[in-house]
Amino acid sequence: MDRAAILLLDWYDSHARDLPWRVKGSAKADPYRVWLSEVMLQQTTTSAVAPYFAKFVDKWPNVNALAQAREEDILAAWAGLGYYSRARNLVKCARQVAEMGGFPDTEEELRQLPGLGDYTAAAIAAIAFGKRAVVVDANVERVVARLFAVEEPLPASRKLIRAQADAITPQERAGDFAQAMMDLGATICTARDARCLLCPVQELCQGRASGDPLRLPRKAAKKAKPRRSGTAFWIEKDQHVWLVTRPGKGMLGGMRALPDDGWSARADGDGEVPLPGAWKAGGVVRHSFTHFDLELGVAVYAGDSAHDLFEGEWWPLDRLEDAGLPTLFAKAAQLVLARS
Ligand code: SF4
Numbered sequence: 001m002d003r004a005a006i007l008l009l010d011w012y013d014s015h016a017r018d019l020p021w022r023v024k025g026s027a028k029a030d031p032y033r034v035w036l037s038e039v040m041l042q043q044t045t046t047s048a049v050a051p052y053f054a055k056f057v058d059k060w061p062n063v064n065a066l067a068q069a070r071e072e073d074i075l076a077a078w079a080g081l082g083y084y085s086r087a088r089n090l091v092k093c094a095r096q097v098a099e100m101g102g103f104p105d106t107e108e109e110l111r112q113l114p115g116l117g118d119y120t121a122a123a124i125a126a127i128a129f130g131k132r133a134v135v136v137d138a139n140v141e142r143v144v145a146r147l148f149a150v151e152e153p154l155p156a157s158r159k160l161i162r163a164q165a166d167a168i169t170p171q172e173r174a175g176d177f178a179q180a181m182m183d184l185g186a187t188i189c190t191a192r193d194a195r196c197l198l199c200p201v202q203e204l205c206q207g208r209a210s211g212d213p214l215r216l217p218r219k220a221a222k223k224a225k226p227r228r229s230g231t232a233f234w235i236e237k238d239q240h241v242w243l244v245t246r247p248g249k250g251m252l253g254g255m256r257a258l259p260d261d262g263w264s265a266r267a268d269g270d271g272e273v274p275l276p277g278a279w280k281a282g283g284v285v286r287h288s289f290t291h292f293d294l295e296l297g298v299a300v301y302a303g304d305s306a307h308d309l310f311e312g313e314w315w316p317l318d319r320l321e322d323a324g325l326p327t328l329f330a331k332a333a334q335l336v337l338a339r340s
Helices: 003-015 031-041 046-059 063-068 071-078 085-100 107-111 118-129 138-147 158-168 174-187 317-323 327-339
Strands: 227-234 240-245 279-288 293-301 313-316
Touching: 003 174, 031 046, 031 063, 031 085, 031 118, 046 071, 063 085, 071 085, 107 118, 118 174, 138 158, 138 174, 227 279, 227 327, 240 317, 279 327, 293 327, 313 317, 317 327
Parallel strands: 227 293
Antiparallel strands: 240 313, 279 293
16 A cells, blocks of 8 residues: 555544544445535535535435435525535436435446536545545645645646546545545645644655645636626515526526526626516625626515516515525525615
8 A cells, every 4th residue: 555545544543524424434334425425515615515414314314215305395405505506416316326226336337327527426436335436626636736746737737636646545445545635635735724744644745845835736827707797686575575486407497586687598687677667776796606706786676566477486584594595596685684
């Protein structure tokens, strides 16, 4: 076994983080919990994921239970975690796995499931099934870039980083090794800090030897995100607000939302209002999506003839939290309610 792997596994045995989806020692990991946590952790921090994970396993304790749940209930339970395509893929994946009679145990078969890319398939194969797999997420990328002093900037250096990670991944305990690397990146060799004196691989680290490990990994300059703008409409009547369900395909598809002017289908909304009459400005919400930043104005209906609009429902204000609004619209609702 590579010396780095020996040191990391020793360190993991005494320093592994306690995470709700993690089992330690010889206990067997449950593929359902590993899969659920890994999907939730894509682009999301462990502290944000923990309460969602607890809620999901409480409501749907196994993959068959999740497969039988209604998609709208899963989307509502997911609300606030963001990247909603993950939730839609979660439903599809659960149904496929339930039909197959359980999760497949190879990286290759796992990669065929909805929503599972290279990283997630490798993580599940290693952590849930003990298969040797090279698991590289952003934390691992950083640790490897520092450990081997990879000077080439990301993303071009990904291939090299993967090859270096491959070289130190052991045949035995690949799941623990992957989690040890993730823990090291999350607690000691972090984006902002390198606490080298506490690090189990300090004696091997070329980044540390160079005197300035924090400069790594280098990153190619990012292009600024495009900006979009749009308007959401707040229409209130008798302590209820009008909510729509967004079309199944497209941004935030299948989720309840405030009606809007179509900003998600175009670069900017077209400004059409759903009701004639008086409107007043309710403030502006800023939200960053993967591919663009959005500035969403909130228009509040100030007329006296609020009536049913096309496809939607009057939702009681005192139960707004149960509507499962995605973060963007939850922020808009908070803004209006705080001002009223
Ligand atoms: S020695 Fe320092 S830079 Fe190197 S892996 Fe450990 S914490 Fe990171």
